[in-house]
Amino acid sequence: MTERIYVFKRFERFWHWSQAALIMFMMLTGFEVHGAYKFLGYESAVGLHTTAAWTLVSLWVFAVFWHLTTGEWKQYIPTMEKVDAMLKFYLTGIFTNAPHPFKQTTLSKHNPLQRLAYLFVLVIINPLIWITGWFYLFYSSWQDWGVTWLSLEWVAFFHVVAAFMILIFFIAHIYLATAGHTPTSHIKAMITGWEETD
Amino acid sequence: MHTIRSILIAVMGLAFGLLLNTQVWANATVPAATVKAELPAQSAAEEIKAKGNSTADHSKFKALQVDFKTGPEVTAACLECHTEAAKQVHKTKHWTWEYLNPVTKQKLGKKNVINNFCTSVTSNQTFCSACHVGYGWSDDKFDFTSEENVDCVVCHDTTGTYKKLPGLSGHPNYKAMEWPPHSGKFRPATDLKKVAQNVGKTSRKTCGGCHFYGGGGNAVKHGDLDSSLDNPKRYLDVHMDANGLNFTCGKCHLSDSHEVTGSRYAPTASDANDALIRGEKGDRNPSTCQACHSDRPHGDKVSAKLNEHTDKVACQTCHIPAFARGDYATKMTWDWSTAGKLDENGHRLQIKGSEGRDVYDSKKGNFTYEHYVIPEYVWFNGTVKYTLFGDKVADKDVVKINSFQGNASDPDARIWPVKVFRGKQPYDVGNNTLGVFHTAGEDDSAFWGNYNWDKAMEWGMKAAGIEYSGKMEFVNTEMSWPITHMVAPKEDALACHQCHKEGGRLQAIQDIYMPGRNNTPILDKLGFAIALLALIGVLIHGGIRIIMSKRG
Numbered sequence: 001m002t003e004r005i006y007v008f009k010r011f012e013r014f015w016h017w018s019q020a021a022l023i024m025f026m027m028l029t030g031f032e033v034h035g036a037y038k039f040l041g042y043e044s045a046v047g048l049h050t051t052a053a054w055t056l057v058s059l060w061v062f063a064v065f066w067h068l069t070t071g072e073w074k075q076y077i078p079t080m081e082k083v084d085a086m087l088k089f090y091l092t093g094i095f096t097n098a099p100h101p102f103k104q105t106t107l108s109k110h111n112p113l114q115r116l117a118y119l120f121v122l123v124i125i126n127p128l129i130w131i132t133g134w135f136y137l138f139y140s141s142w143q144d145w146g147v148t149w150l151s152l153e154w155v156a157f158f159h160v161v162a163a164f165m166i167l168i169f170f171i172a173h174i175y176l177a178t179a180g181h182t183p184t185s186h187i188k189a190m191i192t193g194w195e196e197t198d
Numbered sequence: 199m200h201t202i203r204s205i206l207i208a209v210m211g212l213a214f215g216l217l218l219n220t221q222v223w224a225n226a227t228v229p230a231a232t233v234k235a236e237l238p239a240q241s242a243a244e245e246i247k248a249k250g251n252s253t254a255d256h257s258k259f260k261a262l263q264v265d266f267k268t269g270p271e272v273t274a275a276c277l278e279c280h281t282e283a284a285k286q287v288h289k290t291k292h293w294t295w296e297y298l299n300p301v302t303k304q305k306l307g308k309k310n311v312i313n314n315f316c317t318s319v320t321s322n323q324t325f326c327s328a329c330h331v332g333y334g335w336s337d338d339k340f341d342f343t344s345e346e347n348v349d350c351v352v353c354h355d356t357t358g359t360y361k362k363l364p365g366l367s368g369h370p371n372y373k374a375m376e377w378p379p380h381s382g383k384f385r386p387a388t389d390l391k392k393v394a395q396n397v398g399k400t401s402r403k404t405c406g407g408c409h410f411y412g413g414g415g416n417a418v419k420h421g422d423l424d425s426s427l428d429n430p431k432r433y434l435d436v437h438m439d440a441n442g443l444n445f446t447c448g449k450c451h452l453s454d455s456h457e458v459t460g461s462r463y464a465p466t467a468s469d470a471n472d473a474l475i476r477g478e479k480g481d482r483n484p485s486t487c488q489a490c491h492s493d494r495p496h497g498d499k500v501s502a503k504l505n506e507h508t509d510k511v512a513c514q515t516c517h518i519p520a521f522a523r524g525d526y527a528t529k530m531t532w533d534w535s536t537a538g539k540l541d542e543n544g545h546r547l548q549i550k551g552s553e554g555r556d557v558y559d560s561k562k563g564n565f566t567y568e569h570y571v572i573p574e575y576v577w578f579n580g581t582v583k584y585t586l587f588g589d590k591v592a593d594k595d596v597v598k599i600n601s602f603q604g605n606a607s608d609p610d611a612r613i614w615p616v617k618v619f620r621g622k623q624p625y626d627v628g629n630n631t632l633g634v635f636h637t638a639g640e641d642d643s644a645f646w647g648n649y650n651w652d653k654a655m656e657w658g659m660k661a662a663g664i665e666y667s668g669k670m671e672f673v674n675t676e677m678s679w680p681i682t683h684m685v686a687p688k689e690d691a692l693a694c695h696q697c698h699k700e701g702g703r704l705q706a707i708q709d710i711y712m713p714g715r716n717n718t719p720i721l722d723k724l725g726f727a728i729a730l731l732a733l734i735g736v737l738i739h740g741g742i743r744i745i746m747s748k749r750g
Contacts, residue, residue, distance in 0.1 A: 035700060035714040036722065042695035042714055046503065090739075095746040140506035153711040157718055164725030168732050175736035 007109040008193045012072070015063045016190055022056045023166065030163055034156075053133060078119050079112050086113045094179060104197050117169070125165045132159035257395035266390035269333045269369055270346040275394065277345060284345035286456040292331045294342065295319070297463045301581050306463045311584055314532060314599055314621030314675045315413040318634045320587075321661035325638040327368035329408040336367040338661070351390075352407065356398040360388060361407070365638070402428055402438065405447040414562075415555075417526035421571060421617040422683035426524030434524050436687045452484045460485030465680055467512065467580035467604070468612045469493060487513040487685075510710065512578070512612040514682050516692040520570045521617055521681050527553060527567035533622040535672035537563035538649040561646045563622075573615030573681050575704055579604035588664040590630050591673070597625070597632065599677040606709040613707055615681040622674050624655060628667020632675075634658040 008016070029049035032039050040048065067073040085101040090113075093101070102111035110118065135142070135155045142150060180186035181196050189195035256262055261275045277284055287293050296307035308326075312318050319326040327335040332347045334340065341347065349368065351360050362370050363377060363385075370388040371377070377385040406425060413419030417426075432439040437449070451460045460466075460483065469488040482489065491513070496504040507516075522528040540560055541547050549558040551567070558564050581603040591597050604611030624633030635658035638646050645654035651670060659666035697704045698714030711717060 033698075033713055034722075035698075035716055036726075038695075038699075042698045043693060046694065046713075050503075095742055097747070140509060151711070153717070156711060156713065157721065160718060160721055160725070164721075164729065167725070167729045171729060171732045171736060175740065178740070 004194045004196055005104060005106060006193050007104060007106060007189055007195045009070075010193070011062075011066055013190060013193060015059065015066070018059055019056065019063075022052050022059070023170070026052045026056070027163065027167060027170070034160055034163075050137065053137070075108070075110055076115060076119050076122060078115050081112060083112045083116070086111055090179065100181060100197075104195055109195075117172075121169060125162055125169065128158055129162035129166065132156075132162065252398060256397050259395075262391070262394045264391065264394075266394060268372060269349055269351070269390070272390050272394045273333075273346045273348055273350050276350045276397075280350075283350065283456065284348040287331060287348045288342070288345075289455075290331075290457050291461070291463075292456075292458070293348065295330065297461070299464055299581075301464075302583055304584055304586065306584060306586075310586060312586065312599060312632050312634065313413075314619055314623055314677050315419060315529075316637060317534075317623055318587075318658065318662065320634055321636040321658045322638050324367045325364040328362040328364040328366070329412075330368050333368045351393050351397060353400050353404050354397040355393050355404060356396045356401065357389075357393055358403055360393045361385075400446070400448055402446055405451075409447075413529060415529075417522060417524070418529040419619075420679055420683070421521035421528040422518065422681045424522075424524050424526045424528070426526060427684070430524070430684075432687055433690070434686075435684050437685060450485045450489075459483055462680065463582070465578075465580050465582075465682075467578045467614065468610050470509065487517075510606075510613060512614045514680075514685075515575060515613050515615050517685050517688070518573070518615055518681050518683075519686055519690055519692050519696075520572055521615070521684065522569050522571050523684055523686070527555065527569040528571065528617070529565055529619070530568045530571065530617075531564075531566045531620045532562070533564040533672075534624065535563060535622045537561060537645070538651070540649070560649065571617070572703065574618050574678075575613050575707055576602050576616055576678065577604035577606065577608065577611045577707070577709075578602040578614040578616075578680065579608050579611040585632060587634060587662045588629075588631055591625070591632065594625075594630070594673060597673050597675045599632070599675050602678055602680075606707075613704065616678040617681055619677045619679065620674065621677070622672045624651065624670050625673040626655075626659070626667050627669040627671050629665055631664065632673075633670055634662040634664065636661065 026049055029040065029045040029052065031037065032045040033042065033049055039045070082101055089098065089101050092098070104111075132155050135147075135150065136152070136159055138145075139152055139155075142148070177186045177190075178184070180189075185196045259279075261278050264271075264275065266272045266275070273284070291297050291307060294307060295309040296305065298305055308319055316322070316326070323338075323340070324336045331349050331352055332340075333349055334347055349362070352362060360370055362368055363375070370390075371385055372390075373387050374384050375387075377383060406423070406428060409420075409423050410416060410425045410427065411418070412423070417424030426434060427438055429440045430438045432442050437443050437445040448458075451458050453459065466483040466486050469482065469486045470493050471482065471488060473492040474482055474484055474489040487495075493508045494505040495508075495513075498505060536558070538560060539547060539558075546560040547558060548556060548560070551557040553567065555567055556562075556565055582600050583603060584600045585591065585597060602614070602616065624635055625631070626633050633655055635645060635651070635654040636643050637654070637658075638644050640647075642648055643650075643653040643657040645651065648654075652668075655670050656666060656668075692703070695714070696702055698712060700714075700716040702712075702715065704712060705715075716722070
């Protein structure tokens with residue numbers, strides 16, 4: 001018996017897709033700035049990467065405000081409950097059409113693995129990419145700030161480390177978007193807001 | 199009814215006519231006035247321009263209406279009015295050819311340095327002093343206190359007919375003379391009266407008369423100075439563009455009391471300041487880019503990032519994308535070791551390349567020339583250390599005649615473009631010093647007369663006051679020249695990716711992190727490998743799901 005629940009509100013969907021576009025674009029331009037390939041041209045890549053970064057900052061200001069005022073931030077509180085069941089499902093159950101061990105509700109829309117993954121993004125990857133990114137961008141102001149102990153080489157190194165983490169997250173995230181009730185149910189939910197569930 | 203309409207039309211017509219008339223008046227009177235006012239003003243302006251905007255017409259001075267026999271006579275006449283001029287010149291490097299570097303304490307100046315072109319002035323003054331602002335410097339007995347020996351007109355000539363010839367100890371030819379030697383062409387005697395009556399401000403021609411021809415010929419030495427700057431297009435020099443800003447050398451190299459600013463012995467490598475304001479107190483060099491443009495010249499709104507480069511990169515690095523961009527190739531190498539080969543009749547050989555320039559000369563050895571040369575790039579904080587007379591050579595494989603100081607952590611250092619001139623020249627094996635040899639002169643020791651290295655070395659080393667072991671070899675040498683002239687228009691400046699890539703222009707600068715270079719190869723390999731594994735992992739997982747769902 002399939003039922004539909006409303007999990008992703010309008011702002012959330014807007015946030016998700018615009019953030020997705022920005023992150024993909026920033027990966028594309030960022031790895032070019034790093035020297036991995038030539039695509040848009042170095043100067044354009046730098047300029048667009050910077051513009052995209054500021055756009056993402058603005059988007060985040062709204063997103064943080066939204067999460068705090070709606071209480072949706074609670075969705076990211078980690079839990080170890082059913083983590084083993086989720087892992088087991090991805091490793092075996094998913095192939096045998098076993099029932100999904102996690103039941104989505106409006107109050108709890110992320111499965112325990114998702115919660116952990118997103119928390120990792122929030123607590124590790126994002127601070128790393130943002131802090132290194134800001135230092136990178138404001139390299140010429142270090143002296144005015146009294147930052148003499150930092151080297152651009154290490155700032156860039158950790159910025160790239162974080163970028164690779166995002167790339168790997170991105171691959172897993174896209175794939176796992178197909179691992180819902182049906183291969184497209186998560187994706188549809190992220191577009192319409194309505195998730196089909198068991 | 200009809201009449202009223204007629205009257206109305208007539209009145210309107212009249213009014214319109216009047217209006218039209220006033221228009222015509224206005225149109226007619228205004229240009230007439232303008233023409234009347236402008237015509238005489240324009241011709242006066244042209245007249246003044248022809249006389250170089252000067253308030254004095256030197257041809258009207260009695261003291262200059264004289265048939266001068268020699269240069270010093272002209273100078274004596276100049277000094278009658280310009281009583282302090284020679285004393286001022288005496289204090290300058292143009293006169294002393296000497297400079298004490300306050301940082302390194304090295305005694306520099308043309309008189310004291312060795313280079314890898316003609317190598318040394320010592321013992322060759324009769325030739326070299328063709329570019330000295332004086333008359334009669336032929337040996338070490340020259341009187342540097344003589345006021346009449348100052349050559350005023352070499353810098354202040356406007357006729358273009360005054361030329362000091364090598365071999366005449368700083369004098370022009372006072373009699374008709376075959377020039378170039380053995381060419382069959384004759385230079386008429388210098389008309390000193392005409393020259394003296396037409397003195398004026400220095401010009402690109404007068405400065406260029408020496409500075410474009412350094413190293414023994416047009417474009418030879420510097421790479422960013424040659425006679426194409428006499429009348430350059432915008433492409434070659436955005437400031438000197440003859441149809442544009444039309445700067446003279448003196449526009450940047452502001453002078454005071456004959457002291458010309460800007461120096462290759464103590465260059466200003468960085469100037470992290472706003473543009474210099476007229477009248478501002480301080481001792482900033484007015485010849486730098488920053489003196490006019492400030493160190494944040496790009497406009498913060500357009501490109502803050504470009505401005506942020508000025509703490510590490512000299513303006514010249516991006517804005518002079520290549521040197522020898524004019525009409526002439528510049529000399530890049532000079533191998534003295536092959537000099538002295540003569541043809542079967544024992545005559546001097548002069549072999550020219552396809553561009554019409556010497557590639558071999560018995561007097562000088564082998565040369566190479568290049569056009570549109572991409573500079574080499576070095577950190578430079580303004581201090582240059584020289585290998586001078588008698589200095590022990592540090593590295594015999596390649597002797598650095600001068601070395602630019604600075605590195606990434608030096609706040610005064612910037613990345614500068616340089617022309618590195620590579621030579622092979624005499625070296626005293628026994629004393630481990632660079633050689634000084636007697637090149638030119640009317641005696642039997644001059645290399646250009648007898649092609650005998652031993653005699654030339656003995657004489658030269660003695661004249662320089664350094665010991666000679668009697669055993670000489672040739673060593674490879676390098677000398678760097680900062681590139682700072684022939685500034686390209688902004689559309690020809692370097693693009694970001696010319697440095698920000700693997701193998702870019704700044705590949706030799708390794709002590710600084712540069713985005714876009716392959717800086718972290720291990721991280722990159724690891725990162726992309728894990729990402730690839732993740733991709734393969736999800737593809738396998740997805741594949742199994744598809745297969746299983748079809749079975750199910």
